[in-house]
Amino acid sequence: MPVGTVTVMRWVKSFMCGWILLSAPCHSESGVAASAGKTFSATCASCHGDRAQGNRALQSPALTALGPAYLQRQLQDFISGRRGSHPQDIYGAQMRAAVGPLGSGSGVNALAAYIDSLPAVAPKATVEGDLKRGKDFYTMICGACHGAKAEGNIPLQSPALAGTDDWYLLRQMQNFRAGIRGGDADDVLGQQMRSMAMTLPDEATVRDVIAYIQSLVVPQ
Ligand code: HEC
Ligand code: HEC
Secondary structure, three states: OOHHHHHHHHHHHHHHHHHHHOOHHHHOHHHHHHHHHHHHHHHHHHHHOOOOOOEHHHOEOOOOOOOHHHHHHHHHHHHHOOOOOOOOOHHHHHHHHHHHHHOOOOHHHHHHHHHHHOOOOOOOOOOOOOHHHHHHHHHHHHHHHHOOOOOOEOOOOEOOOOOOOHHHHHHHHHHHHHOOOOOOOOOHHHHHHHHHHOOOOOHHHHHHHHHHHHHOOOOO
């Protein structure tokens, strides 16, 4: 966009914000980030930790590895009920209750950008499995979308898996396989992932794959 246009848009934005709202988020990009940071501390940190590092006691995963596009989509999916509505999805329901009041406006995008700006964390290994077997299955099935190092693939809308808690990833795989996640008719990407989760032969193999993914986490 030409510089002149940007300047005019900034002027219009600051004029509109000053006139209509007088609210901090309007004034500048850093104002938006500061406001998202406040929302995070007030609404999310009690479960996910003040640095989004996760809290196993509350079953709330680390969020720093996921990337803004995926974060945004999940928040919107929880708000709309595409994710977290299944009657057996206890933890999804807790998360839905927490984000529901935010609504799906641009605040969600700023929140996702704020979380993405936090330093990466390296969750500890808790799931045991056969790494060699896990690697074979991961390479054969999962790597095509989630990347060879489980670093994620933005064009394929597949999140990074390394850097998110292994106990949480295990639960997601169990939920996908049981239709607790990815069973909603409007959740196209969840359905896609559900069909991939179904290709693993049994629970032991799921654990092998998750243990292998965790082994790819680089200590911080
Ligand atoms: C009451 C505790 C609680 C609060 C408050 C909460 N969450 Fe969560 N959140 C959870 C739980 C539990 C899960 C895991 C859901 C599951 O297992 O499917 C989760 C999952 C998520 C996910 C999905 C992660 C992934 O890898 O797909 C995102 C993103 C998220 N939360 C962001 C937020 C943000 C942003 C806020 C604040 C607006 C927030 N959460 C507030 C408990 C909470
Ligand atoms: C065809 C592409 C594709 C393949 C292959 C694939 N996935 Fe996924 N996966 C996705 C997409 C897309 C999502 C995001 C779904 C959503 O937006 O809810 C996802 C999400 C996930 C999640 C949830 C992450 C989170 O933070 O909540 C896990 C866990 C996962 N995949 C593990 C795997 C494993 C393990 C394999 C191999 C058995 C695999 N995936 C194969 C596309 C794929």
